Amino acid sequence: MSITTHLTSRLKADAPAAAPRDQAVALDLRAVQKTYDTPGRPQVEAIRHLDFSIRKGELVCVVGPSGAGKTTLLRSIAGLLDLTAGEVVLDGTVVTGPPQGMAVVFQEYGRSLFPWMTVRQNVELPLKEKGLDKAARREKVNRALEEVGLTEASEQHPWQLSGGMQQRVAIARAIAFEPTVLLMDEPFAAVDAQTRAELEDLVRSLWKHLGVTVLFVTHDIDEAVYLGERVIVLSNRPTVLMEDVNVDLPVERDQLTTRSHPRFGELRGHVYSLIQRAKRGDRPDAPMPGSHGATEA
Amino acid sequence: MTRFLKAAGYAVGLPAILLTAWWFGSANSTDPFWPPLSTIIETFPTTWTWDRIVADVFPSLARLGIGFGIAVVVGIVLGTAIGLSPTLRALSEPVLEFFRAVPPPVLVPIIALFAGYTGWLGKIITIALGCLWPILLNTVEGVRGLEPVLGDTARSYHLSRWRRLVFVVLPGASPRIFTGARQALSIGVILMVISELFGANRGLGAAIVQFQRSFAIPQMWTGVILLGLIGVLLAAVFKVVENRMLAWYLGQRQIERGE
Numbered sequence: 001m002s003i004t005t006h007l008t009s010r011l012k013a014d015a016p017a018a019a020p021r022d023q024a025v026a027l028d029l030r031a032v033q034k035t036y037d038t039p040g041r042p043q044v045e046a047i048r049h050l051d052f053s054i055r056k057g058e059l060v061c062v063v064g065p066s067g068a069g070k071t072t073l074l075r076s077i078a079g080l081l082d083l084t085a086g087e088v089v090l091d092g093t094v095v096t097g098p099p100q101g102m103a104v105v106f107q108e109y110g111r112s113l114f115p116w117m118t119v120r121q122n123v124e125l126p127l128k129e130k131g132l133d134k135a136a137r138r139e140k141v142n143r144a145l146e147e148v149g150l151t152e153a154s155e156q157h158p159w160q161l162s163g164g165m166q167q168r169v170a171i172a173r174a175i176a177f178e179p180t181v182l183l184m185d186e187p188f189a190a191v192d193a194q195t196r197a198e199l200e201d202l203v204r205s206l207w208k209h210l211g212v213t214v215l216f217v218t219h220d221i222d223e224a225v226y227l228g229e230r231v232i233v234l235s236n237r238p239t240v241l242m243e244d245v246n247v248d249l250p251v252e253r254d255q256l257t258t259r260s261h262p263r264f265g266e267l268r269g270h271v272y273s274l275i276q277r278a279k280r281g282d283r284p285d286a287p288m289p290g291s292h293g294a295t296e297a
Numbered sequence: 298m299t300r301f302l303k304a305a306g307y308a309v310g311l312p313a314i315l316l317t318a319w320w321f322g323s324a325n326s327t328d329p330f331w332p333p334l335s336t337i338i339e340t341f342p343t344t345w346t347w348d349r350i351v352a353d354v355f356p357s358l359a360r361l362g363i364g365f366g367i368a369v370v371v372g373i374v375l376g377t378a379i380g381l382s383p384t385l386r387a388l389s390e391p392v393l394e395f396f397r398a399v400p401p402p403v404l405v406p407i408i409a410l411f412a413g414y415t416g417w418l419g420k421i422i423t424i425a426l427g428c429l430w431p432i433l434l435n436t437v438e439g440v441r442g443l444e445p446v447l448g449d450t451a452r453s454y455h456l457s458r459w460r461r462l463v464f465v466v467l468p469g470a471s472p473r474i475f476t477g478a479r480q481a482l483s484i485g486v487i488l489m490v491i492s493e494l495f496g497a498n499r500g501l502g503a504a505i506v507q508f509q510r511s512f513a514i515p516q517m518w519t520g521v522i523l524l525g526l527i528g529v530l531l532a533a534v535f536k537v538v539e540n541r542m543l544a545w546y547l548g549q550r551q552i553e554r555g556e
Contacts, residue, residue: 075449078453080449103453104449112446114450115545117464129460157548159545
């Protein structure tokens with residue numbers, strides 16, 4: 001059964017088929033820098049300089065070699081980590097703590113869901129904080145669960161579900177929160193390939209129908225090219241921007257045709273070679289040899 | 298059904314063997330301190346009449362309940378505060394280690410000085426103090442050991458302090474809190490008896506001592522048996538509460554271990 005087709009037919013009734021794309025900036029990173037400086041431990045420069053912005057309604061993927069500070073970047077954007085320098089601006093407001101209009105889907109789905117609550121209670125909890133009344137919460141929870149295809153599992157506990165379904169719960173919780181920006185930190189790294197493909201399509205369809213801005217961090221090049229409208233490639237640590245790759249694939253994507261599209265192969269190859277270069281330590285900001293570590297902010 | 302019978306068989310098996318051994322081992326005993334089990338059992342209903350249960354057993358259990366209840370509330374409140382605040386933890390750690398190392402019965406004479414030992418107050422304080430430490434220390438560990446991703450999740454969804462406490466911190470710490478409470482309950486039963494050995498008034502422990510002093514040896518033995526039975530009953534009640542409140546935890550653990 002296809003969740004996507006089911007969704008399309010249902011959502012067409014009450015929402016425009018494609019949310020209007022705005023050119024306004026949703027998320028802006030300005031000269032972001034992060035150095036871990038814990039007393040008694042060696043200093044680690046994780047992010048040296050990152051400067052990019054994401055327009056409203058865009059789906060942008062971030063890839064980089066392992067250890068490229070992807071999670072550091074995501075946690076900084078989510079307001080869970082203080083920056084050393086620079087700023088993250090969400091909808092015109094500088095992020096100083098977890099911002100209002102943002103929801104995060106963490107990699108560790110099993111550990112980001114509350115095991116003592118049912119699926120429904122997990123999705124509902126953030127809505128309680130928003131001060132919605134019971135009927136409104138119920139309606140939003142039901143819709144979110146329906147969107148991820150989990151209506152049947154609503155009274156179960158997360159640990160009774162498979163990994164893929166648990167991550168669906170986390171996604172349902174995020175979209176029920178109705179964020180303007182949805183951050184996803186390697187959300188499908190721990191699920192099997194088939195489930196992964198399903199979840200990728202789920203993200204694409206949710207993005208299209210809900211008009212939410214998505215920043216998707218992954219280490220998987222194929223996934224980044226398949227999902228993103230843009231792919232931001234990071235260098236090795238300390239992180240700078242390698243290249244901002246525009247993905248000019250058709251908006252309608254599916255696992256079979258998109259992945260065998262010649263342009264998909266080209267983009268994939270391009271990003272792959274960038275990552276290989278990044279792994280070797282080739283970086284756009286390396287004018288002098290041995291410049292790591294000692295650079296000033 | 299057969300599974301239930303099997304479990305019941307295991308549970309009853311060893312006690313049955315021990316009782317049989319006691320029965321035959323003591324059958325022809327003439328030693329006044331080791332009366333035959335048959336004599337002890339005959340003495341049971343005449344000793345533990347309803348009046349005596351109301352006068353001796355209920356007050357003991359009530360003091361245990363109050364003392365244990367105070368320890369649970371104070372232990373969880375203090376433990377949560379200490380677990381959440383690194384400053385408070387640094388401040389209180391040496392003190393906690395000290396009090397944990399002091400055996401609770403040692404406190405009895407000291408408490409007797411301040412609170413007296415004929416009334417309920419001194420006994421309840423003894424039980425509460427003894428029960429407090431395992432609950433407090435386990436709560437601190439439970440709160441500290443909370444999964445960091447859950448903390449991040451709570452923060453990124455802007456859960457208020459209160460909601461974080463009620464929906465995230467306390468449920469997350471609850472398996473450890475129950476571990477502490479289980480230890481505290483057995484300490485509580487011990488202290489319930491010990492606290493009555495000093496005061497002269499009534500109570501289960503006091504009754505046992507009085508039987509012993511008046512050479513009512515079979516009656517003394519019935520008191521010991523009754524105490525054991527109360528321990529078994531309390532453990533069973535605790536298990537029922539735990540199974541109810543930690544159903545999610547037990548279920549999750551079962552799945553993680555592959556049934």
